[in-house]
Amino acid sequence: AIGKIRGVIEVDGGLRIAGDAIVITVNRPAAALEGLDPEAITRQLGMLTGGSVIGQIQEGDKLVGVRVWTEGSLRDRFRTLEDLPLRAPDGHALPLKRIATLSIAPGQPPVTRESLQPLVAVTARLEGRDLGSAMREVSQTVSRLNLPAGVRVEYGGLYAEQQKSFRDLALVFLSALLLVSLLFLYLFRNWAAVGSIVATLVLAASSVFLGLWVTGTELNISAMMGLTMVIGIVAELGVFYLAELPAGQRPNSDALIAAGRARLRPILMSALIAILALAPLALGLGEGSAMQKPLAIAIITGLLAGVPLILIFTPTLLARLSKPLRERA
Structure with a gap:
């Protein structure tokens, strides 16, 4: 609403949607038959997708970590993640899709809190107008929004x-x-x-x-x-x-x-x-x-x-x- 006010530009609503997330749901009975539990699966997936630092080497005046990682082609696509090889306690290998299902969850806006209360910071910039008259019009516009009970507006900046x-x-x-x-x-x-x-x-x-x-x-x-x-x-x-x-x-x-x-x-x-x-x-x-x-x-x-x-x-x-x-x- 305040974006329509003269001189108020670059309005940011304060809600930034995060990127999509890949949700891995473990089939506990199937994992138990393979001798695995969710914690062990999480640990192996972390090493496969994020790698593991196994040591350090000297490079000039600083130490650089050595990370062991799977090949990029095995983890850069959603479908290839289903085939990531896991290792059971008895040593046999199995693909991730045998004991878990993968799905994509749409991005969600992060919840920002201040003093344990949810906060949405709406920002904007003025151009070609003084602050006093612009804020008066902003206050009038916000007062006409009929915000639900429990929602209050504070002006900062x-x-x-x-x-x-x-x-x-x-x-x-x-x-x-x-x-x-x-x-x-x-x-x-x-x-x-x-x-x-x-x-x-x-x-x-x-x-x-x-x-x-x-x-x-x-x-x-x-x-x-x-x-x-x-x-x-x-x-x-x-x-x-x-x-x-x-x-x-x-x-x-x-x-x-x-x-x-x-x-x-x-x-x-x-x-x-x-x-x-x-x-x-x-x-x-x-x-x-x-x-x-x-x-x-x-x-x-x-x-x-x-x-x-x-x-x-x-x-x-x-x-x-x-x-x-x-x-x-």
């Missing part, structure tokens, strides 16, 4: 690794947000400043998802790395702004506006330089740029939203949070 990386990067993102909050609290010793910056960072990070959606870019590992970098860059712009405010004083409107005017050029220049440096990657120019395109788009989008947020939203929220509770009402 590159998709599972990507999901694990997403979880790890989400943890990195939250850790970066926490560390930035602690840093601002240490630098400015002002909970209002910390709250306004954290709110600004969250909004800037949210704008990254909007930018990816507008540009039709998949949210992948590269984009998540760009999202984490946006936290650091916008936080640096926030330091530029807050460092201009008078230390130890509650900021008023005049101080907030003056800080914005004083830091307008450094903030704009820092953001503009980063945007221009990442523009070739965002436009997909040059070899290998497609791999880093989501990262560049994420950072550029975050900066485009982060600059006005730092200059307008942060001072507004900071002024609001700095007021005593009775004055906010």
Whole structure:
């Protein structure tokens, strides 16, 4: 079913039929009359069809085994196997077909198990399509198969690794947000400043998802790395702004506006330089740029939203949070 999905190619159903097998069924009464048992017959057939190593000879620096084997014409055809000569305990020879029947069993798929449960590994490859949208369509297709009870589907491979990386990067993102909050609290010793910056960072990070959606870019590992970098860059712009405010004083409107005017050029220049440096990657120019395109788009989008947020939203929220509770009402 998934082979019909656009971009999904080289689908392997996971069932590989083994080659046909030759089944030798021993007629126990007939073998007993000849003085043979199944174990002795198996041992002789193993020597006749597989040979027996009787010694070794020196060849250069290594030892090579010497194998005694029957002639190839006696064991390379199904019908000739019936005439393989066996030796009874009293020394007389007899053909295999006198005491056994031979048949051909069709090949059977091997049973693969994982944690003592049967496993069928279905694999495929993507071509000309991103992993996220393809997996969504694969999941929808598989959910419509009406699999019997007791059968479950687990997705592995590159998709599972990507999901694990997403979880790890989400943890990195939250850790970066926490560390930035602690840093601002240490630098400015002002909970209002910390709250306004954290709110600004969250909004800037949210704008990254909007930018990816507008540009039709998949949210992948590269984009998540760009999202984490946006936290650091916008936080640096926030330091530029807050460092201009008078230390130890509650900021008023005049101080907030003056800080914005004083830091307008450094903030704009820092953001503009980063945007221009990442523009070739965002436009997909040059070899290998497609791999880093989501990262560049994420950072550029975050900066485009982060600059006005730092200059307008942060001072507004900071002024609001700095007021005593009775004055906010």
